[in-house]
Amino acid sequence: MSETFTKSMARNIFYGGSVFFFLLFLALTFASHQEFPKRDNHEALTPIVAKGKRVWETHDCIGCHTLLGEGAYFAPELGNVYKRFGNSTEAIKAFIKSRPVDGVPGRRSMPQFNLSDEELEAVAQFLKYASGIKTVRSWPPNIKG
Amino acid sequence: MKYQSQSVAKLYFIAAIGLFVGQILFGLVMGLQYVVGDFLFPEIPFNVARMVHTNLLIVWLLFGFMGSAYYLVPEEAERELVAPWLAKLMFWIFLAAGAATIVGYLLLSYSDLAKLTQDDLLPTMGREFLEQPTITKLGIVVVALAFLFSIGMTILKGRKTVVNLVLLIGLTGLAVFFLFSFYNPENLVLDKYYWWWVVHLWVEGVWELILGSILAFILIKTTGVDREVIEKWLYVIIAMTLITGLIGTGHHYYWIGTPAFWQWWGSIFSAMEPIPFFMMTIFAFNMVNRRRRNHPNKAAVLWALGTAVMAFLGAGVWGFLHTLAPVNYYTHGTQITAAHGHMAFYGAYVMIVLAMISYAMPMLRGRRAANSPRSQVLEMWSFWLMTVSMVFITLFLTGAGILQTYLQRYSDQPLDFMTVQDKISLFYWLRELAGAVFLIGLVIYVVSFFAGTDEPEVAEKVEVDA
Numbered sequence: 001m002s003e004t005f006t007k008s009m010a011r012n013i014f015y016g017g018s019v020f021f022f023l024l025f026l027a028l029t030f031a032s033h034q035e036f037p038k039r040d041n042h043e044a045l046t047p048i049v050a051k052g053k054r055v056w057e058t059h060d061c062i063g064c065h066t067l068l069g070e071g072a073y074f075a076p077e078l079g080n081v082y083k084r085f086g087n088s089t090e091a092i093k094a095f096i097k098s099r100p101v102d103g104v105p106g107r108r109s110m111p112q113f114n115l116s117d118e119e120l121e122a123v124a125q126f127l128k129y130a131s132g133i134k135t136v137r138s139w140p141p142n143i144k145g
Numbered sequence: 146m147k148y149q150s151q152s153v154a155k156l157y158f159i160a161a162i163g164l165f166v167g168q169i170l171f172g173l174v175m176g177l178q179y180v181v182g183d184f185l186f187p188e189i190p191f192n193v194a195r196m197v198h199t200n201l202l203i204v205w206l207l208f209g210f211m212g213s214a215y216y217l218v219p220e221e222a223e224r225e226l227v228a229p230w231l232a233k234l235m236f237w238i239f240l241a242a243g244a245a246t247i248v249g250y251l252l253l254s255y256s257d258l259a260k261l262t263q264d265d266l267l268p269t270m271g272r273e274f275l276e277q278p279t280i281t282k283l284g285i286v287v288v289a290l291a292f293l294f295s296i297g298m299t300i301l302k303g304r305k306t307v308v309n310l311v312l313l314i315g316l317t318g319l320a321v322f323f324l325f326s327f328y329n330p331e332n333l334v335l336d337k338y339y340w341w342w343v344v345h346l347w348v349e350g351v352w353e354l355i356l357g358s359i360l361a362f363i364l365i366k367t368t369g370v371d372r373e374v375i376e377k378w379l380y381v382i383i384a385m386t387l388i389t390g391l392i393g394t395g396h397h398y399y400w401i402g403t404p405a406f407w408q409w410w411g412s413i414f415s416a417m418e419p420i421p422f423f424m425m426t427i428f429a430f431n432m433v434n435r436r437r438r439n440h441p442n443k444a445a446v447l448w449a450l451g452t453a454v455m456a457f458l459g460a461g462v463w464g465f466l467h468t469l470a471p472v473n474y475y476t477h478g479t480q481i482t483a484a485h486g487h488m489a490f491y492g493a494y495v496m497i498v499l500a501m502i503s504y505a506m507p508m509l510r511g512r513r514a515a516n517s518p519r520s521q522v523l524e525m526w527s528f529w530l531m532t533v534s535m536v537f538i539t540l541f542l543t544g545a546g547i548l549q550t551y552l553q554r555y556s557d558q559p560l561d562f563m564t565v566q567d568k569i570s571l572f573y574w575l576r577e578l579a580g581a582v583f584l585i586g587l588v589i590y591v592v593s594f595f596a597g598t599d600e601p602e603v604a605e606k607v608e609v610d611a
Contacts, residue, residue: 035404
């Protein structure tokens with residue numbers, strides 16, 4: 001690097017640039033919060049949905065599935081599974097309930113989690129709530145996820 | 146080794162390598178489960194193997210960063226470490242907490258682990274990469290605070306160099322942003338928004354400061370180039386990192402219920418994220434070309450150059466590949482992401498830790514500057530085997546990802562997820578094969594520590610003027 005560009009100039013760019021862009025990031029975060037209520041489907045956030053999120057978390061569903069594209073890539077996207085299953089929480093519950101304990105020979109299979117009826121209902125309601133989040137361009141691109 | 150207290154780094158490095166081996170073994174298990182779906186089912190389901198694989202990675206990299214800091218901070222500060230006993234104590238606490246967590250994942254069902262650790266009191270579990278029980282997370286905070294205390298006090302009381310200051314800023318940022326792992330709101334959009342404050346601001350933010358300062362330290366030591374020159378480069382590189390990377394967080398805010406303006410901010414700034422990595426490559430090669438000495442530790446220089454190149458390819462090029470919002474619309478959450486993740490982590494963080502271990506370990510084991518030629522040759526073989534197989538893992542996953550994106554999302558007749566997975570299984574088999582070669586490279590790496598330990602060192606050649 002050229003001699004006229006000194007170390008203290010480089011240092012000032014680092015400190016100045018970092019502080020400026022961090023403040024800009026905070027401003028954009030503030031602007032995001034203004035818009036979250038229009039998109040985040042909070043009207044549907046009932047106690048049963050909150051419980052469903054706990055069921056989702058305590059069984060590490062994200063370790064195989066993606067939810068709005070984030071998670072593991074071993075099993076289908078679940079951000080729109082409610083729609084894929086014909087807008088039916090019953091179909092989601094029936095699927096989770098029917099997983100074979102010992103899996104399927106040679107194939108991937110979701111574990112049998114032995115969820116209680118309440119937990120099943122909660123996690124299905126949680127997935128229904130997730131499908132109501134208004135993502136830009138209605139991601140995922142199609143019903144297959 | 147100039148200061149006695151630097152020796153605590155050895156413990157950290159040994160643990161790091163041990164956990165690295167575990168990480169790779171579980172990676173191979175997962176890779177096989179991709180094609181033989183019932184492998185180890187239901188004893189070790191995929192999600193458990195994945196948790197072990199990713200959590201071991203994070204923990205061993207943290208061990209590596211801490212070991213690197215304990216080695217280089219005293220040397221830069223020109224004084225002994227403050228409270229080396231604390232560093233040793235924290236090592237055992239961190240190792241015990243890490244081991245207990247991994248054993249918990251493997252022996253208990255995850256829901257039982259959540260119950261056992263009272264996750265309902267302060268729910269933080271069950272989110273990607275942050276699966277650790279809350280009690281483990283609290284342990285990590287304690288270890289991080291004690292670590293920052295001893296590193297920070299050493300720097301404060303000693304000579305203040307740019308390498309030390311940048312490292313300290315990076316490590317402080319690491320600790321601060323980890324605190325967002327305790328924020329887990331019921332609102333999924335908010336949860337996801339702030340989850341990235343840990344994950345993105347770590348790996349595309351403050352971790353790059355740690356990477357930069359360790360790389361600068363190794364280059365100062367092995368090339369003998371004037372510190373002023375190297376420190377100027379370091380400032381410019383990390384400036385570009387944060388200028389692009391902070392707003393670059395926006396490339397995770399495209400499709401999770403966040404506002405549409407992030408499509409622009411995220412695309413533009415994250416498209417510039419390769420710049421600091423490209424500068425790092427130029428920097429490393431420039432310094433080695435302008436070297437004033439030929440350091441006898443060839444392996445360490447190879448890792449240092451390797452990390453500069455592979456970080457640019459993995460984080461820079463493979464990141465750019467799918468970072469623009471219109472592209473990401475189709476690729477988000479596919480094997481393209483997995484391809485990028487593998488090469489970026491290996492190139493940027495695995496290789497910098499291995500570079501530091503390669504540089505420091507000979508001195509920590511009582512040699513003057515470098516291992517014997519026999520040991521170095523083995524280490525360099527492991528470098529090429531692991532690096533080339535990681536390139537192939539990335540290429541095969543990219544192939545899988547392109548097909549998956551097309552068949553499942555882009556074509557006129559989109560197919561089901563599992564139908565597509567069956568169609569692209571050839572790529573998963575090839576990835577597993579490349580993974581097996583990676584393991585061979587890793588075994589050779591471990592063996593290199595035990596080879597030629599009784600052989601004398603090669604004396605340093607007198608400087609050559611290029």
